[in-house]
Amino acid sequence: MKVAPSLLSCNFAEMGKEMIRVDKAGAELIHLDVMDGHFVPNLTIGPAIIKSLRPLTKLLFDVHLMIDHPLDYIDAFADAGADIITFHLEAKSDPIKTIEKIKSRGVLPGVVIKPGTPAEAVFPYLDKVYMVLVMTVEPGFGGQAFMADMMPKVTVIRNEIKRRGLDVLIEADGGISQKNAAVVSAAGTDICVSGTGVFKAEDAEAAIRALKEA
Ligand code: DX5
Ligand code: ZN
Numbered sequence: 001m002k003v004a005p006s007l008l009s010c011n012f013a014e015m016g017k018e019m020i021r022v023d024k025a026g027a028e029l030i031h032l033d034v035m036d037g038h039f040v041p042n043l044t045i046g047p048a049i050i051k052s053l054r055p056l057t058k059l060l061f062d063v064h065l066m067i068d069h070p071l072d073y074i075d076a077f078a079d080a081g082a083d084i085i086t087f088h089l090e091a092k093s094d095p096i097k098t099i100e101k102i103k104s105r106g107v108l109p110g111v112v113i114k115p116g117t118p119a120e121a122v123f124p125y126l127d128k129v130y131m132v133l134v135m136t137v138e139p140g141f142g143g144q145a146f147m148a149d150m151m152p153k154v155t156v157i158r159n160e161i162k163r164r165g166l167d168v169l170i171e172a173d174g175g176i177s178q179k180n181a182a183v184v185s186a187a188g189t190d191i192c193v194s195g196t197g198v199f200k201a202e203d204a205e206a207a208i209r210a211l212k213e214a
Pocket of ligand 2: 173
């Protein structure tokens with residue numbers, strides 16, 4: 001699996017340094033959690049922070065929008081330097097319009113589903129997106145417990161991608177660490193997000209390597 005550390009669990013007072021630290025420790029993408037206090041009961045970072053982080057790394061910026069109206073903010077996050085923008089199907093924007101808008105900005109689109117949303121919800125979009133993000137925690141906070149019962153969902157989506165001969169990545173996000181990375185990988189995950197699993201680890205490099213080798 002590729003590893004996308006989530007900055008949500010880093011020391012916000014040193015965000016740039018923390019991002020460089022995981023870049024050097026072998027991260028392949030940087031996962032940036034954007035929350036608006038409406039779609040989820042938490043507020044985090046916006047385009048201005050992402051813009052300031054952009055020049056500090058060449059890694060892909062994987063921007064996870066946990067906001068009510070993602071369509072209204074695609075330009076702002078594209079201008080800030082997002083390489084991938086994922087948004088929730090449970091949000092209030094039209095998914096097709098949002099996917100098209102992301103593509104119109106030369107950014108890779110992805111759809112996200114919460115634990116309570118069935119795998120089949122992403123089927124209509126599989127031929128339009130770069131990635132599907134399956135949440136393995138209820139979105140809103142880092143440091144929550146991994147929901148292993150989400151793994152069958154990953155496999156259902158993986159099988160549908162294969163059945164239709166599509167080339168779509170699956171990312172899993174929430175509570176992932178070296179303890180459960182093998183299960184995540186075996187289910188068919190291509191990219192794993194890890195926040196506390198990396199930033200609270202003694203040795204970030206070892207933690208990232210363990211996730212990659214799972
Ligand atoms: C939760 C975020 C996740 C979270 C992952 O809403 O989308 O990306 O930050 O952090 P951990 O790995 O600590 O669950
Ligand atoms: Zn996330």
